[in-house]
Amino acid sequence: MTNPAGTHPAGANPSGIGASIRRREDQRFLTGRGTYTDDINRPHQVHAFILRSPYAHARIGGFDLTAARAAPGVVAIFTGADLVADKVGSLPCGWQIHSKDGSPMIEPPHPPLVTDRVRHVGDQVALVLAETKAQARDAAELIVVDYQELPAVTGTRDALAPGAPLVHDQAASNLCFDWHLGDPAAVDAAFARAHHVTRIDLINNRLIANAMEPRAAIGEYDRATDDYTLWTTSQNPHVIRLLMGGFVLGIPEHKLRVIAPDVGGGFGSKIFHYAEEALVTWAARKIHRPVKWTADRSESFMSDAHGRDHVTHAELALDANGKFLGLRVNTIANMGAYLSTFAPSVPTYLYATLLAGQYATPAIYAEVRAVFTHTVPVDAYRGAGRPEACYVIERLVENAARELGIDRAELRRRNFIPPSAMPYATPVALEYDCGLFHRDLDEALTLIDYAGFPARKADSARRGKLRGIGFANYIEACGIAPSNIAGALGARAGLYESAEVRFHPTGSVTVFTGSHSHGQGHETTFSQLVSDRFGIPIDKIEIVHGDTSKVPFGMGTYGSRSLAVGGSAIAKAMDKIVAKGRKIAAHMLEAAETDIEFNAGRFSVAGTDRALGIADIALSAYVPHNYPLDELEPGLDEQSFYDPKNFTFPNGCQICELEIDPDTGVTKILAFVAADDFGKVINPMIVEGQVHGGIAQGIGQALMENCVYDSQSGQLLTGSYMDYCMPRADDLPSFQVAYHEEAPCTHNPLGVKGCGEAGTIGGSAAVMNAVVDALADRGITHLDMPATPERVWRALRDAMPAQAAE
Amino acid sequence: MPTVTITVNGNTVSRAVEGRTLLVHFLREQLGLTGTHVGCDTSQCGACVVLVDGRSIKSCTMLAAQADGREVTTIEGLAAADGTLHPMQAAFRQHHGLQYGFCTPGMVMSAVELARTTPHLTEQAVRDGLEGNICRCTGYHNIVKAILAGAEAMQVEPVAQAAE
Ligand code: FES
Numbered sequence: 001m002t003n004p005a006g007t008h009p010a011g012a013n014p015s016g017i018g019a020s021i022r023r024r025e026d027q028r029f030l031t032g033r034g035t036y037t038d039d040i041n042r043p044h045q046v047h048a049f050i051l052r053s054p055y056a057h058a059r060i061g062g063f064d065l066t067a068a069r070a071a072p073g074v075v076a077i078f079t080g081a082d083l084v085a086d087k088v089g090s091l092p093c094g095w096q097i098h099s100k101d102g103s104p105m106i107e108p109p110h111p112p113l114v115t116d117r118v119r120h121v122g123d124q125v126a127l128v129l130a131e132t133k134a135q136a137r138d139a140a141e142l143i144v145v146d147y148q149e150l151p152a153v154t155g156t157r158d159a160l161a162p163g164a165p166l167v168h169d170q171a172a173s174n175l176c177f178d179w180h181l182g183d184p185a186a187v188d189a190a191f192a193r194a195h196h197v198t199r200i201d202l203i204n205n206r207l208i209a210n211a212m213e214p215r216a217a218i219g220e221y222d223r224a225t226d227d228y229t230l231w232t233t234s235q236n237p238h239v240i241r242l243l244m245g246g247f248v249l250g251i252p253e254h255k256l257r258v259i260a261p262d263v264g265g266g267f268g269s270k271i272f273h274y275a276e277e278a279l280v281t282w283a284a285r286k287i288h289r290p291v292k293w294t295a296d297r298s299e300s301f302m303s304d305a306h307g308r309d310h311v312t313h314a315e316l317a318l319d320a321n322g323k324f325l326g327l328r329v330n331t332i333a334n335m336g337a338y339l340s341t342f343a344p345s346v347p348t349y350l351y352a353t354l355l356a357g358q359y360a361t362p363a364i365y366a367e368v369r370a371v372f373t374h375t376v377p378v379d380a381y382r383g384a385g386r387p388e389a390c391y392v393i394e395r396l397v398e399n400a401a402r403e404l405g406i407d408r409a410e411l412r413r414r415n416f417i418p419p420s421a422m423p424y425a426t427p428v429a430l431e432y433d434c435g436l437f438h439r440d441l442d443e444a445l446t447l448i449d450y451a452g453f454p455a456r457k458a459d460s461a462r463r464g465k466l467r468g469i470g471f472a473n474y475i476e477a478c479g480i481a482p483s484n485i486a487g488a489l490g491a492r493a494g495l496y497e498s499a500e501v502r503f504h505p506t507g508s509v510t511v512f513t514g515s516h517s518h519g520q521g522h523e524t525t526f527s528q529l530v531s532d533r534f535g536i537p538i539d540k541i542e543i544v545h546g547d548t549s550k551v552p553f554g555m556g557t558y559g560s561r562s563l564a565v566g567g568s569a570i571a572k573a574m575d576k577i578v579a580k581g582r583k584i585a586a587h588m589l590e591a592a593e594t595d596i597e598f599n600a601g602r603f604s605v606a607g608t609d610r611a612l613g614i615a616d617i618a619l620s621a622y623v624p625h626n627y628p629l630d631e632l633e634p635g636l637d638e639q640s641f642y643d644p645k646n647f648t649f650p651n652g653c654q655i656c657e658l659e660i661d662p663d664t665g666v667t668k669i670l671a672f673v674a675a676d677d678f679g680k681v682i683n684p685m686i687v688e689g690q691v692h693g694g695i696a697q698g699i700g701q702a703l704m705e706n707c708v709y710d711s712q713s714g715q716l717l718t719g720s721y722m723d724y725c726m727p728r729a730d731d732l733p734s735f736q737v738a739y740h741e742e743a744p745c746t747h748n749p750l751g752v753k754g755c756g757e758a759g760t761i762g763g764s765a766a767v768m769n770a771v772v773d774a775l776a777d778r779g780i781t782h783l784d785m786p787a788t789p790e791r792v793w794r795a796l797r798d799a800m801p802a803q804a805a806e
Numbered sequence: 807m808p809t810v811t812i813t814v815n816g817n818t819v820s821r822a823v824e825g826r827t828l829l830v831h832f833l834r835e836q837l838g839l840t841g842t843h844v845g846c847d848t849s850q851c852g853a854c855v856v857l858v859d860g861r862s863i864k865s866c867t868m869l870a871a872q873a874d875g876r877e878v879t880t881i882e883g884l885a886a887a888d889g890t891l892h893p894m895q896a897a898f899r900q901h902h903g904l905q906y907g908f909c910t911p912g913m914v915m916s917a918v919e920l921a922r923t924t925p926h927l928t929e930q931a932v933r934d935g936l937e938g939n940i941c942r943c944t945g946y947h948n949i950v951k952a953i954l955a956g957a958e959a960m961q962v963e964p965v966a967q968a969a970e
Contacts, residue, residue, distance in 0.1 A: 022899055022900060022902075023899070023902065025907070026898070026899045026904060026907075027899070028907075029904055029906075029907025029910050030881075030891065030895045030898055030899060030904065030907075030910060030914065031841070031881065031882065031884075031885055031891070031895070032839070032840070032841015032842070032880060032881035032882040032911050033841065033882070034841075034907050034908075035840075036840075036843070036908065038840075038844070039834075039840035134824070134826070210942055211906075211908075211942060212843075212845045212851060212853060212906075212908040212909050212940065212941070212942050213843070213845070213906070213908045214844075214845070262906075262907070263906065264843075264906050264907070264908030265905075265906045265908060265942055265943060267942070296847045297845065297846040297847045297848065297851070298847055298848075518906050519905035519906030519907070519943050520905070521905070685902050686902070688902075689902045689905060689943075689944060689947075689948055690905075692944055692945035692946075692947040692948065693905065693942070693943045693944050693945045694945075695945055696944075696945030696946065697942075697945075720846070720847070720848045720850075721846055721848055721850035721851065721940070722848055722850070726940050726942070727945075728936065728937060728939075728940060728946075729932070729933040729934075729936035729937070729939070729941075729946040729949070729950065730930075730933040730934050730936070730937060732933075732945060732946055732947075734929070734947050734950065735945065735947055759945075
């Protein structure tokens with residue numbers, strides 16, 4: 001059943017689970033009263049400007065800072081040597097991968113300011129502090145750096161070519177690791193008996209996350225107490241405190257407070273610990289004044305971690321009935337110049353583990369080589385590995401269907417993992433708990449009116465247009481992850497989430513969550529969980545997040561984990577509140593604890609009309625006059641750290657229908673539908689909004705977004721919105737989004753799976769399958785993203801018979 | 807340094823500014839009106855849109871000195887004095903036209919002018935009219951819905967004084 005926003009049955013509680021209540025955070029955002037990091041100013045602050053490398057690769061012979069130091073307003077200028085003198089550490093990498101041969105990945109140092117070599121355009125060269133930002137910028141222009149330019153390599157495939165310039169001298173090549181997953185012998189056997197093999201070579205283009213709020217950071221040091229505070233644009237303030245305090249600056253956690261206030265979007269790019277955070281915090285102590293830095297958008301382009309950037313060859317073996325026998329994937333993944341915080345996990349455990357997709361392919365083998373290049377570090381961007389996996393599988397399936405003359409929906413159906421096979425262990429290390437893939441497909445087919453497509457295509461043809469339809473049946477692993485499994489796979493952190501639920505004496509509730517909201521609407525959705533459980537109105541509930549001095553140690557928001565892991569932690573903490581409340585109620589109602597029932601905020605004695613509201617229980621807990629003090633402590637304030645038992649597996653089917661004008665190469669998306677399974681849905685309106693935004697980013701990658709470096713000079717050619725094409729309102733259609741709740745997650749207390757990345761994971765594959773479908777009649781079987789008008793037009797021209805092209 | 811006198815959200819203020827000060831920096835840094843955002847440095851994102859004499863303008867494309875003697879309305883000045891949201895603000899809330907809210911002030915200000923200057927808005931007209939505003943969250947789907955609804959509401963409800 002389809003659940004359009006606002007009509008979901010909300011049950012008795014108008015603000016409970018399933019209600020599309022309007023967002024609580026909107027009031028401040030709509031009236032200009034959000035507090036983003038750049039909106040914060042500290043008394044006596046100075047402004048930082050970071051001088052960045054104009055070269056992709058150069059040796060630094062020395063600096064002349066004389067003129068810059070004398071410039072108006074300059075307070076201090078620091079270079080890498082100052083950091084070395086203070087024993088400032090390298091920016092750490094949070095995930096270690098081992099190569100096939102058991103050797104650990106190459107892990108070069110990543111200094112917050114370079115000392116003698118720059119390794120990408122935008123690398124941090126010097127820190128200038130001045131009274132105003134303009135003065136800092138003016139002074140930076142007076143710094144003379146003796147650069148000796150060196151040859152650079154930026155292309156993913158080029159990095160391993162013999163003679164390629166080395167990014168780091170400590171290794172013999174630019175190979176960071178050579179990793180694999182799966183059973184090569186089983187895959188070889190599958191291919192040996194294949195009736196048909198479909199092969200594809202594809203590029204997953206490099207993207208830039210482009211959260212609209214540029215990154216910013218303010219460091220402050222209190223001489224009186226020796227305390228540091230960092231305000232930063234982060235998706236996970238505790239992770240920043242751990243990495244920066246523990247590895248870079250050596251500040252113990254009780255002396256370091258990290259605050260991530262309102263954050264204007266992340267999409268992954270604000271997970272990572274960045275140099276600027278360490279620089280402003282370190283410098284604040286050096287000069288005993290707060291230090292504020294805000295990126296210009298041009299800086300964001302050359303310093304925010306980029307995403308994707310894979311080069312892949314893949315092969316799918318099928319039997320005579322179109323059953324998938326085996327999948328072989330070989331990928332080169334670009335890491336950029338240094339290893340960003342979670343970079344090594346993205347093309348490995350977040351990518352190859354998803355290569356089964358929704359299909360019962362019995363044998364899969366993936367090899368992934370990660371390479372260094374003279375480019376900005378690459379790390380997780382919305383979907384992180386899973387869109388890349390979906391793209392490989394779904395492009396292969398689509399081409400296989402065409403090659404074998406089997407309907408694309410039918411080929412998928414023949415290969416789906418059936419519900420009866422759940423839980424299903426894939427050949428690439430995951431265990432799917434549930435999923436109704438046929439159901440998702442059927443719903444999407446209905447939404448798009450698949451049966452009517454041939455007629456619509458014929459109509460387009462009459463108008464001289466090429467119409468195409470493309471599917472993406474995606475599955476993703478979210479709610480990352482059981483800590484012990486993640487640890488065994490190389491994670492250097494746990495992946496639980498924390499929550500504290502504090503019932504106040506007069507019946508209101510504050511929830512402290514380790515999750516972080518930067519657009520996902522946690523203040524609303526999490527309040528609904530509490531309202532639903534405790535039967536109290538939403539305006540008596542406060543959600544606090546983003547401040548390490550208030551919230552228990554939390555892992556933050558990424559990988560669509562907030563509700564599945566963070567929400568589950570809240571649910572567990574509420575369980576403890578109810579358990580304690582039951583004891584208090586038993587005492588007050590003079591009944592046995594086992595006779596106390598709890599429902600929607602009321603404790604009652606089974607079979608009687610004697611009952612107490614949870615607010616009465618809370619008051620008694622804080623004013624414990626009539627209270628079982630012998631067995632219970634006063635207070636009603638409980639914490640939980642929830643460690644997930646498995647990933648969650650959101651899944652669905654997206655279908656894109658589009659039309660290409662062969663004269664101009666312009667692609668117009670006519671319809672985009674998504675039929676999703678996110679498990680239980682708390683706020684349908686918010687979920688649908690997440691899907692819309694995700695799809696837009698998928699379409700963006702497929703049709704317009706592309707981060708391009710000049711292969712000769714190593715310059716970033718797409719360094720502004722003039723050159724990096726962001727999807728705008730007139731590039732996109734309205735979307736049709738549906739979901740069902742028939743397969744709730746089996747292992748978390750809320751039955752939820754996560755929805756933040758789904759749209760992006762399937763989006764680009766669905767669009768490109770539709771583009772190729774539209775061009776297939778002209779003999780085109782593949783096109784790399786983005787399918788810009790120029791690329792499409794050239795592909796059509798190149799496909800023309802020589803004579804016709806003249 | 808030259809002094810500029812600008813009426814911002816109904817209050818007339820005079821400040822000495824450096825010649826190179828952009829209107830957006832004047833609003834944010836001198837007046838503390840941080841609702842107007844800076845999302846780019848090439849005048850393409852639209853996060854900084856305000857109304858100058860009733861017309862929507864990217865405040866990063868205008869020097870504070872150029873706004874001398876003019877009337878500026880920022881997102882902070884859009885709601886009624888008693889806090890009642892402008893119909894366009896209310897529509898964004900009702901239709902979930904925002905997620906992390908960074909593009910929102912510029913979107914709302916652009917939408918107010920779009921609705922005022924375009925009779926009988928259509929979905930396509932809204933999409934075309936948003937050419938100067940980037941949103942990375944919503945895929946524009948709900949923004950378009952919100953603007954259509956907000957425009958309709960502006961026809962029937964008296965529009966807040968400040969937006970006139
Ligand atoms: S700040 Fe981007 S258009 Fe003005």
